Amino acid sequence: MAATGLIMLAYLVAHMLGNLKVFFGAGEFNHYGHWIRTIGEPFLHHEWFLWIARTGLTAAVVLHGVAAYQLSRRDRAARPRSYERKRRRAGYATRTMRWGGVILALFIVWHILDLTTLTVNPHAEEGRPYENLVASFDRPPVTALYIVAMLALGLHIRHGFWSAARTLGANSPRLDRVFKVLANGLAALLTCGFIAVPVGVMSGVVS
Numbered sequence: 056m057a058a059t060g061l062i063m064l065a066y067l068v069a070h071m072l073g074n075l076k077v078f079f080g081a082g083e084f085n086h087y088g089h090w091i092r093t094i095g096e097p098f099l100h101h102e103w104f105l106w107i108a109r110t111g112l113t114a115a116v117v118l119h120g121v122a123a124y125q126l127s128r129r130d131r132a133a134r135p136r137s138y139e140r141k142r143r144r145a146g147y148a149t150r151t152m153r154w155g156g157v158i159l160a161l162f163i164v165w166h167i168l169d170l171t172t173l174t175v176n177p178h179a180e181e182g183r184p185y186e187n188l189v190a191s192f193d194r195p196p197v198t199a200l201y202i203v204a205m206l207a208l209g210l211h212i213r214h215g216f217w218s219a220a221r222t223l224g225a226n227s228p229r230l231d232r233v234f235k236v237l238a239n240g241l242a243a244l245l246t247c248g249f250i251a252v253p254v255g256v257m258s259g260v261v262s
Contacts, residue, residue, distance in 0.1 A: 056122035057219035071248040081185040088184035162204035192256035209246035
């Protein structure tokens with residue numbers, strides 16, 4: 056679970072940086088959208104790298120979900136009876152990891168249908184990623200959905216990054232404090248970075 060989480064985290068950082076190119080205008084963003092389809096040419100065929108990345112990312116998402124389910128079952132099996140006195144020791148992000156994962160899984164499906172296949176984006180045009188993004192976030196319900204999903208993502212990363220670091224051996228008191236700070240900072244950076252795009256569209260900065 057830790058390994059697949061870090062793979063997805065690396066993708067999210069790259070995805071956020073790519074998304075922020077929208078603030079440099081249509082030409083820059085559309086050029087970026089074209090470039091990611093030509094990575095590896097002429098050794099790789101057109102879009103092969105993109106499909107390899109999609110396949111690897113899909114595998115990571117599925118394995119992450121399976122691992123979460125397995126760990127949840129082990130947790131319940133280890134403690135079949137509930138505690139007589141319940142105390143909330145875990146933070147909000149910890150308590151909502153499961154529901155946050157479900158929200159993000161549903162959002163991923165929507166996001167693909169909206170900006171990849173363009174199925175639910177009525178004003179989208181093939182080959183025009185900048186215009187499609189603006190058309191998507193010009194719809195307030197879509198922007199609200201996106202912001203809620205990004206807040207859930209931030210909570211998921213905040214707990215998940217710290218937990219992954221402990222799982223992979225960084226569990227001394229000093230390192231624990233360092234990785235908690237890194238987890239908070241990374242979660243805040245990614246959340247703000249992703250949310251900046253729909254806010255930019257709704258405010259007219261991106262149009």
